[in-house]
Amino acid sequence: MEILPSLVDGIYQALMPLNLALCVVGVVVGLFVGAMPGLGSVNGVAILLPFTFVIQDMTGSATSPMIFLAAIYYGAMYGGAISSITLGIPGASTAVATTFDGRPLALKGFAERALVTAAIASFIGATVANVFFTAFAPPLATVALKFGNPEIFALMLLAFSTFIGLGGDDIPKTIISIALGLVLATVGFDIITGEPRLQFGDPFDLFPATAGLIDTTGFSHGIRFLVLAIGVYGIGEMIWTINSTRGEVHMTEANVNFKSVMAAIRKFPEAWKGTTVGSFLGFFVGILPAAGATPGSLMAYGVTKMLSKDKDSFGKGNVNGVAAPEAANNSASTGAMLPMMTLGIPGSPTTAVLLAGMVIWGLQPGPLLFADQPDFVWPLIGSFYVSNLVAVLVNLAFIPVFLWMLRMPFTILAPMIFVLSVIGTYAAYQNMFDVWLMLLFGIGAYFLRILDYPLAPAVLAIVLGPIAEPTLRQSLLLSDGSFSIFFNRPIAGPITVIAIILIFLPLVSWVVKRARGK
Amino acid sequence: MSISLKKLATAGIMTLVALGVSSAAKAWEPTKPVDFVIMAGKGGGADKMARLMQAIVEKEDLSSRPLVPTNKSGGSGAEALVHMKGVTDPDHTIMVTLNSFFTTPLRQPGLDVDIMKFAPVGRMAEDTFLLWVNKKEGINSFDEFLAEAKKRGSGWVMGGTGKNSEDNIITDHLNTAYGLSIKYIPYKGGGAVAKDLAGEQIHSSVNNPSEALGFYESGDVIPLVAFTDERLPLFPDVPTLKETGSDFSYFMQRSVVGAPGMSDEALEYFSGLFTKVYESEDWQNYKSSKSLMGDFMAGSELASYWDVQRTRHESILKASGAIK
Secondary structure, eight states: OOHHHHHHHHHHHHTSHHHHHHHHHHHHHHHHHHHSTTOOHHHHHHHHHHHHHHHHHHHSSSHHHHHHHHHHHHHHHHHHHHHHHHTSSOSSGGGHHHHHHHHHHHHTTOHHHHHHHHHHHHHHHHHHHHHHHHHHHHHHHHHHHHOOHHHHHHHHHHHHHHHHTTSTTOHHHHHHHHHHHHHHHHOEEOTTTOOEESOSSTTTOSOGGGTTTSOOGGGGGOOOHHHHHHIIIIIIHHHHHHHHHTTOOOOOOOOOSHHHHHHHHHTGGGGHHHHHHHHHHHHHHHHSTTOOHHHHHHHHHHHHHHHOSOGGGTTSOOHHHHHHHHHHHHHHHHHHHHHHHHHSOOSSHHHHHHHHHHHHTTOOOSTTHHHHOHHHHHHHHHHHHHHHHHHHHHHHHHHHHHHHHHTSOHHHHHHHHHHHHHHHHHHHHOOHHHHHHHHHHHHHHHHHHHTTOOOHHHHHHHHHHHHHHHHHHHHHHHTTTOGGGGTSSTTHHHHHHHHHHHHHHHHHHHHHHHHHHO | OHHHHHHHHHHHHHHHHHHTOOOSOOOOOOSSOEEEEESSOTTSHHHHHHHHHHHHHHHTTOOSSOEEEEEOOTTTTHHHHHHHHTOSOGGGEEEEEOTHHHHHHHHOGGGOOOGGGSEEEEEEEEEOOEEEEEGGGOOOSHHHHHHHHHHHGGGSEEEEESTTSHHHHHHHHHHHHHTOOOEEEEESOHHHHHHHHHTTSSSEEOOOHHHHHHHHHTTSEEEEEEOSSSOOTTOTTSOBGGGGTOOOOOOEEEEEEEOTTOOHHHHHHHHHHHHHHHHSHHHHHHHHHTTOBOOOBOHHHHHHHHHHHHHHHHHHHHHHTSOO
16 A cells, blocks of 8 residues: 555544544543653543543444554653653653753753753654654564563663763762662562562561561662652652752742743754754664653653763753754654554554554554555544644643742742652552652762762663663573674674774773873 | 352342341441452463453452452462461452462461461352463474474473462473473563564473464464363363373362451352352353363362362372472
């Protein structure tokens, strides 16, 4: 089937009144779900899944319900950036990297620039991904199949290597931070043998004296990424602000008018580098099953910083640092649809729920979906374009409302951040243990920050660790313990070599610098 | 006829309740969202089935409170079992299980989990296993597979879900019964195994039909033999291992269990709920299209089925040396 006529027909279908209305409602719902800390696209999609059966009964086809869920998914990717920028709490796991530079920008009084950059970068990222998806979905599925365990591990190594440069120039502290994140990521159960690890208590009963005093069973499900991220960026940041300003925080008046938004839009081209990196890298990471939008956005941030001439300004409010993760998480979400639809394997938690929806609507996701169900596939792809456009327009229109939040004095904002952090952590998994852990991490993060440890690498490590560990061990099982498996395969080899060079370059220059300094 | 009778009976009971004639306590119903634990990772057979069950409950409006699925795949289900054992509200916690329900507590006595304490809500199906290879291997029969695997020794790689799991048990059986030395690589879910077989990252798998069906239909993978008692309706040309002279067959339960300590009233409620799910058109369609076998089973019948299965798995694991 010809691609272009099918696409035009698909977009036309997506613009039918009912489908367009579903797009708009879905995007608005997604925007708010995404902006609420702790609630992400996965919650939004899961909660509204039952509602889609009503839609299916009305229209008799699987297309409209899927368009609705895809619109929520899109909206949430835009929404995540909002609380990351205005409150400093990541609205969703996919928007953690957005806080790195988005929050500093807002504190400096450039919140509207950060929000506008996030919105436009998101739009561009999603558009690039849509074009790739439309043109190359079936062949790209074959690329995804070429990525076995050694290839995915090599890619994870590459991600870590880009982050060596992320914590300023203090490489040892960055490595310690990564190691800390990796240790936290191993808590729970060993993936290969099924043995419990670092659970402090049952079944080993390490501290009989404290038995029953502290309930450590919460460690059995591992330390969730969001628990660390909200602790570090919500609570840790709040304590830091309170301490560094001694209570006298004056929020910079944010200009809330049409003019300043327009001015910010005109300045957007300054963020071209981050947007480009995010759009392409995000899509590529997204199509690999197992990865998804969160690693995609973190990797895009690292790479953009690495490629930038002005590395020092990252983490202090560089617009490229907002554009890269936002372009990437939108691009990756479209990318994650690809393995779901063409291979029947979800690339992210949200697509797992979408997959379940497709099964009950009577579709068989898999290699034959594109050939067998063009009436479902093309209107859905068409809706990606429509939802994306709706999302950017709705988002830009709401920016003055979001900025209004920023004009609240910090004495009001701080309790709000605290409450939202607690609710957000609890809402994600309904577990009080997570909340205590989150508060503990927040306090720990504050002290680490005083000691000038970068925390972004720890957050990266807790996301990538659970992907890197099993792929490393499965690869080594495959090769009988030989590390050559990462070098002698056509795709894994070059990636591993590049990663190793990237890890050692800054180390070498650091050593050289120190030697000269003496 | 039977349906209308049932409706009539239900209507009758409801009228009685409405009239306040019944002095018995009102039937138990969940008072808050039900924690619906999935003992496996996302995208595998167990996950897809659990989400289908949830979707059917929503679609048919069978429960006044939603089932909220959460995946706890850690340690071949150990994470899920420990969670179930420690829940504060057993009446609102149910779990979708597979055979790791038998094997994981046997392998890890330290978890201190007694499966007979779980509430037998319902067995929804028994899943089947087939041996799959990538079409590009050029292998068309089980005999050719044996010859090729023997030739390559430990260079032949089998992917499967988890260590000492169903897939591992079947691989061990092939190794001991046919003198092979296939290397087994554990994965987190059957979806990833199917993908890696289609991408030629591994040489064979023993996926359930639901996991491999997509790539089978696209012609990437082919089934060689079924580990069932009779040929599967969906694959009439694929022989069973029994036809080749073996007496080995292996199935996996797809059951729903309640947390230890669940009250009898709650157990009755959930058994009724999943009977309705089992009888729904969507479930029956899914069952036949994914080549699932086995009838619905609940209560003491299911509990004695568990007892038999546990004994069988104990001897299998002992034979393979996984436990002493």
